[in-house]
Amino acid sequence: MSDQSASNGRISHGSLMVADPRTKKRNAAEARFRAYGIVAISIGVLFLAALAFSILRSGLPAFTQYVAKLEVTLSQEDYDAAESKMLKTAAYTDIFIENFSNALDERGVDVAYDSDAIERILGKVGGDIRGHYREHPDDIGRPVTFQLQTSSRVEGYFKGRVDRESLVDSRFLVKTDLDIVDALTDADILTGRFNWAFIKGTDAGVDNPGGAGIGAAAVGSLFMMLVVLLLSLPIGVAASIYLEEFAPQNKFTDIVEVNISNLAAVPSIVFGILGLSVFIQFMHLPQSAPLVGGLVLTLMTLPTIIISTRASLKAVPPSIRDAALGIGASKMQSVFHHVLPLAMPGILTGTIIGLAQALGESAPLLLIGMVGFVAREFPDGVVSGFLDPNSAMPAQIYTWAARADAGFYEKAWGGIIVLLAFLLTMNIIAIILRRRFERRW
Amino acid sequence: MSTLLIVALVGALAVVGYVLGVRRAMASADGDLRLLHSLKGYYGQNVALLVLVPSLLVLVIWMTVQPLLIEQSVLGMISNTDVAQGSSRSLMMADVRRVADGLDVAVAQGAMSRDAASDVRVDFTNVRERLASVGVAVGSTVTQSTLEAAQKFRALAATGNMIRGIVVLLIAAAGFGYALKQTDKDFRARNVVERGILVLLIAAASIAVLTTLGIVFSLIFNTIDFFESFPGADFFFGTRWEPSFSGRGGASDLGFLPLIWGTLYISIIALVVAVPLGLFAAIYLSEYASNSVRSIAKPVLEVLAGIPTIVYGLFALLTVGPLLVNIFGADGLLGVNWMSGGTAAMTAGLVMGIMLIPFVSSLSDDIINAVPQAMRDGSYGLGATQSETIRQVILPAALPGIVGAVLLAASRAIGETMIVVLGAGAAASLSLNPLEAMTTVTAKIVSQLTGDGEFNSPETMVAFALGMTLFVITLALNVVALIIVRKYREQYD
Amino acid sequence: MNDMRIVKRDVDMNDIKISAKGVQVYYGDTHAIKDVNVEIKDKTVTAFIGPSGCGKSTFLRCLNRMNDTIDICRVEGSIQIEGEDIYDKRVDPVQLRAKVGMVFQKPNPFPKSIYDNVAYGPRIHGLARTKADLDEIVEKSLRRGAIWNEVKDRLHAPGTGLSGGQQQRLCIARAVATEPEVLLMDEPCSALDPIATAQVEELIDELRENFSVVIVTHSMQQAARVSQKTAFFHLGNLVEYGETGQIFTNPQDPRTESYITGRIG
Structure with a gap:
């Protein structure tokens, strides 16, 4: 079998120092192949990063809620007067608005509003306040700081879901309300705080995203x-x-x-x-x-x-x-x-x-x-x-x-x-x- | 006698038994530990085991069997004429049970006296209203026969529970007495206890088999029920999926084809994403990556497998869907109006594909590593580059294992629920367009069983037929994959 | 082939094929090869012998840079093949290994057909232009591997289905198919039975006509039977290198003598 040996068909290998064209091609293929692997891993890692980014960007706002802080002092007479009225919560709303305008004057904020605007921005404040005093009668006569949660649309405005340009006036929110909100924010009356209600709360029904908690x-x-x-x-x-x-x-x-x-x-x-x-x-x-x-x-x-x-x-x-x-x-x-x-x-x-x-x-x-x-x-x-x-x-x-x-x-x-x-x-x-x-x- | 009380009593008896068992053994050996056949604890354990195991076993069996028996006897009371139009025996039974529960609640809340509850007659009091007042809603007005059945139900249940308590406690006491009588210094307590423990271990191992049986039976019986009220041919060969819900009337189209089409289409998109990415990632990690890269990249990829699918579902719905619409939608980057909504086969498929990357990559990684180093050496020794070695020697050698991995990933994709429920849309369609909404078998199981349909309507029961097909398909894929992988492992062991 | 006879001493005084100077190999902190100098001739069978762990396999694997695949392995000194330093930066190990083929301790046919096993090397190096070329290379290599007659009727059967000895000859055929100039064999017979060993040894002797063969063996008898030159390694040192006959009959170094007479090993 060794008779059909060496000399015929023997290929010369040439110098090792010079890469022949075929080797160059093969090495290029090698580099490409390696790159595919790196690309695959990078896609996985990038996706993970995108996921993490998405979650944090969209989820972190859920931990902030926007509240209006207002100090109210209610005297016993006011309380009795309000309780004797027919429309009790409306009476409390009036008390709130009185305190509210005082606070605005104190801070030198000049902005036009009415009780409907207040309701659109802060919800039914009268009910909240009445609820508090009925539960804590001791608080009558001393200053109480109320933290009133903003409505979900206003919260949307803070978090970028609602913007001025695309806002269509409705009974939930009108454009001028946003001016009030801006003014209140500048006056430090409206502020963001950690949303404990989200951690401690329960599902609040289909129409109340603001109150929903996990x-x-x-x-x-x-x-x-x-x-x-x-x-x-x-x-x-x-x-x-x-x-x-x-x-x-x-x-x-x-x-x-x-x-x-x-x-x-x-x-x-x-x-x-x-x-x-x-x-x-x-x-x-x-x-x-x-x-x-x-x-x-x-x-x-x-x-x-x-x-x-x-x-x-x-x-x-x-x-x-x-x-x-x-x-x-x-x-x-x-x-x-x-x-x-x-x-x-x-x-x-x-x-x-x-x-x-x-x-x-x-x-x-x-x-x-x-x-x-x-x-x-x-x-x-x-x-x-x-x-x-x-x-x-x-x-x-x-x-x-x-x-x-x-x-x-x-x-x-x-x-x-x-x-x-x-x-x-x-x-x-x-x-x-x-x-x-x-x-x- | 409530279940909790029975369990507590039996448990207390077991504790007492343990102490007495130890004492009696010690006494029989005159307090000399060395004369005992076994360690003293074993005598106590023996008593405790004999008290606990037989009685609790009887309790569990009783609790399963008693409702069946009661139901049988109560069902006999409902004559066929009582079954209202559009209702069925089992619906009636559900009503009976609800009324009976309601009466219990009413008694517990003090809204009704015990005697009143067992005597109420529909003529005198409107039972439905009285039950509603304690917060129990009953669907239709309560008929006399339903009420009587409910009374019987309550009576039987009460007697049954009473006898149950007595029987279980008697068995516990018998075990207690027998075990204590056995106890003696020459008694081989350890051997007996160990045999008992072994039986418990076997019972634990059998739970896997019981689970499978449970799955199979719950699917089979309900599927048979479904096919009794809905023709099989229309299900398997129907091309339309349009269930009509209660109240609207009319027959539903419950064709399986659009659902399995959506399932397969989405799974294929997912595999087209996951297989190349996962495979290249596995190749890179096992053949090229340095130890430090590997020690970081591998866990990072595996994090993808640990993320709950609900997260992927949300990501598909709220991030990837809108992103795809921005590209393929009406005002998108490409200026083509190919996509109208964010939920589409593509959305779900892409996200599912990413989720599957680690499944493919970690399995393939194991399989590639199992290819002996001698193969690589042989190839390098001939002057092959690393990529030539991988493509022409390692991958062909690992192919069966990789096929197994892909099949496992496919089964995962077909059974995946949350991503498609949120990302793929709800409309069943036989479309070829990946940018259109599609739905899958799993998504429809969820929507049919969480919808407001009557439980016994075909629209709800179809979910079991869907579950059955899903189970059969994934089981077949798993079995084939496991056989392939096992064969492959044996080849190199 | 007569078992214990010492191979005929018709060494062609050909050129030096491989020349190693001051080679040091480290595995991490372990100094595995210490300052080895050796010159390997063309068309000669050179045997590396020595007790296990003496570094003979390590040194063999340096000759076609198989050690590159081990991360912690570091080679110093110079190894030249026909005057070119194979550890030069410009040298591509892929090209080098086409020139310096290797056969391993355990037969490692790829899980492919016999034909594809042999055709693998020529395919990746592009040695055949047509299918007919490739068929010819495969046949020639299988003949050189002394296995053609046994497998010519089942070229498309899997290579893993052959017996151990056949597998090893297949691996040799696979190695010679790329027309290497040097053939490295790392204990090629250690996993084979005596009959298969004899066949492979006979084959090695025939291969000498075309290639420079370097064989590592733990069997002194085998070294004596197949090689013309023998190098004795001990604890990473090249103790003695010379004509096989002279090493076995008249060793210069006491360590060689102890090893050959079975006192160390």
């Missing part, structure tokens, strides 16, 4: 997470221990394993259907209850927790088990006394990540009735927290996003900031746990 939904999420944690951690760990440490190689084990890996990839909405027909239709558990939401999310989270728990158990070297068995411990003792404690940091990390996943899930919750508009009030106790209709943060966000009033969009973005803050915290805890306790064998 608090009740957050409590709903909290109760659901309690259910998920209390059920999925023990069940998940027990199932993993069985599969990893005790299960014999047989049909049943195979079926369970295949089931778990398939369940991990079943669309979340299917779990919603399961919850609707099993927990609500069949078992008649209360609709929209965080307990049911928690049960559905538990079933959804279990595969994730089982998979990560099994990985942590597998990471504990067999020598530990052997050592325990070798000094006469039973198999069960070796697992519960040695393997499980060693695997615990990994298990907890996996559980937190599973919980974070469950916290962000919305589709199945919509099917079992945990939509945003049911989150009208805070539960009044632990049992009521589990059983009374409530929503969850993601479902609340969805409800806001689906509403027609653009004022809710800002709330939806704001809600996302709150939701992501929770997720971030959970993930950071998971990372710290892993960093601190992870053991390399």
Whole structure:
């Protein structure tokens, strides 16, 4: 075979110092290929940045609200006089306007307004003031600083949703009102402040984006997470221990394993259907209850927790088990006394990540009735927290996003900031746990 | 007897049992630990387990079975003539249950005395109004037979709950007594307890199977119900999706084709975005990137997978949609009037594609890393550049695994809900134009089940048929993907 | 081939193909190769022997810059092939490796057909203009790899389906298909059974007619059977380099002698 050898067909390789044209071409292709990879990663990173920017830009305003600050002193006579009138709130509105014009004069602001304009800008101030004094009769006769929330259109003006040019005069807002607003802002009567109502509030209905808060939904999420944690951690760990440490190689084990890996990839909405027909239709558990939401999310989270728990158990070297068995411990003792404690940091990390996943899930919750508009009030106790209709943060966000009033969009973005803050915290805890306790064998 | 009370009593009995078990064991060994067969704690655990497990098991079974039995017997009371036009037995049953619950609430709030509640007759008092006064809304006026059924329902439930409490407590007590009697210094408590724990572990592992069964049964039964009232051919081959809702009357068109078309179209757009980006990202990270780049870029990409889908949905609806309209809309950058609203197949597809990047990239990354270094060495040794090695040696070798990853991503895309609910629009259409609103199977499941339709109408039940098809499709994709990936892993193990 | 005989000493006194001067290799902080000087002749089989971890494989991988793929590896000194420094900035390792082919310890056929395995190198280097050219190169290489007769009827079967020895000869055929001038072999027989080893050794002897072959082996018998020149490495040093016969019969360095007689290793 070596007869058809060397000289014929042997190509000369030329000098190594000079790149031949083909090599140049190939190297160019190499550089292009590499660039595709960089471009792909950059697109992912850029998208993430765009997402973060969008969320912050559109969501941060939800944490600010604009209020008119006005100090009012109401004497007992005024109070009695107002209460004796037919139109009581109108009487209070007059009192407010009197104080208001005094305040304007004091600050030297000169702007024309009437009580209708005040109502368009600050809502029904008379009612607010009367409400305060009826609740706190002690305040009569001493100075009280009222912080009156602006109407959602005026708030829109501050936040850029409403602008002078495109504003069409309506009974909600007219152009001249904006002059008043500007004057009041200059006079420091109208100011922005942190919107605690958004954090602490509840959904306030389709026509009140200004008053909408995420608090009740957050409590709903909290109760659901309690259910998920209390059920999925023990069940998940027990199932993993069985599969990893005790299960014999047989049909049943195979079926369970295949089931778990398939369940991990079943669309979340299917779990919603399961919850609707099993927990609500069949078992008649209360609709929209965080307990049911928690049960559905538990079933959804279990595969994730089982998979990560099994990985942590597998990471504990067999020598530990052997050592325990070798000094006469039973198999069960070796697992519960040695393997499980060693695997615990990994298990907890996996559980937190599973919980974070469950916290962000919305589709199945919509099917079992945990939509945003049911989150009208805070539960009044632990049992009521589990059983009374409530929503969850993601479902609340969805409800806001689906509403027609653009004022809710800002709330939806704001809600996302709150939701992501929770997720971030959970993930950071998971990372710290892993960093601190992870053991390399 | 309320469930909570039963559980509390059983729990208390278990605690007492634990203490007594330990004491009795110690006493039988004359206080000498060494004479015991097992550690003393095991004797206590044995008693506690025997108290808790059988009784709570019976409790759970009872709670599932009792409503079924009661319903059966109450249903017998409703004659066919009582079933109003346009209603059905199960609707009547729902009414019965609501009235019964309402009476309970009324009693609890003191609006009705216990006796009054069990005697009320429609002739004397308007039950509907009285229930409304305590905040329970009943759909139609309450008929005599409904009310009687509700009374029976309450009576049966009350008796059932009473017997349930007694039976469960008796079982707990029996377990308590039996276990204590067993307890003796030679009793092999550890072995028994460990066997018990093993059974509990197996039960926990079976929950996965139960979940799957639950999914399958809840889909199958409701789907069968749906096809009883709606022809299967019209569902599977119908090209129009126009459900009519209660009150408006008229038959609905519930064609499946426009929905599956929208689902597939959007998923394909998503994959067209995600597969190249994810694959190139994975290649770059596994073959080119230095450790420091990798340690930053990989987690950053994975953050995309950790973001809840509602966030993507909102982003599609409020950011990407308007952006696309600014480009393709009437006064857009391109000056073409191709897009009228922000919600479109393209909007949802693009955003979903970005969401899927980490799925494709991290799976592919694992798979590419599983290709042995010897392959790379062989190729470099022949003078191949890195990209030639990747394209001609590594990718073909990793192909089955990558196909598996893409199938998993496809199943994710088909099952994704929030992005399409918010980003794709609500109109079902068989259009080819990606800039038009489309809707998907998942979006319609949400809208049909959260709408205000009667639960038993075909317009609502269709959601289960949709869920069934969704489940079957994603399951098939997952199974195929898992088989491919597993085969692939075995090849290099 | 007779097993223990020492190969006929008909070394062509050809030109020096590779000349290495003062080569130092570091893996991170580890000094893996210490000041190695060696000259490798054309149309000769040169064997690198020595205990494991002595640096012989590392040095071999320097000769076609395979060490470039390891981030922490650093090479100093000069390695010249036909007078050109291969670590010069202008040298493209891709071009270098076309000239200096390599065969690895474990047979590593690509998961492709036998034909595609062999055609891979010629394709990426653009050696064939037509399909007929390529067919010819593949056949010639498979013949040179002494495997043509076994696979000519199933060229499109996967290369991974061959036996270990066949796979290794396929890999050799794949390496010679790009017409290299030097062929580096890193323990090519360590994963093979004795019969396959004998076939590969016979092949190596034939390859000498066309190529300069450098082989790393942990088997002294194999070095004695196939090589004309032998270099003995120990703890990163090149201890002794000379005619194979002389190394095995009359080693100059006591360490070589200890190794050959089995006292260190």
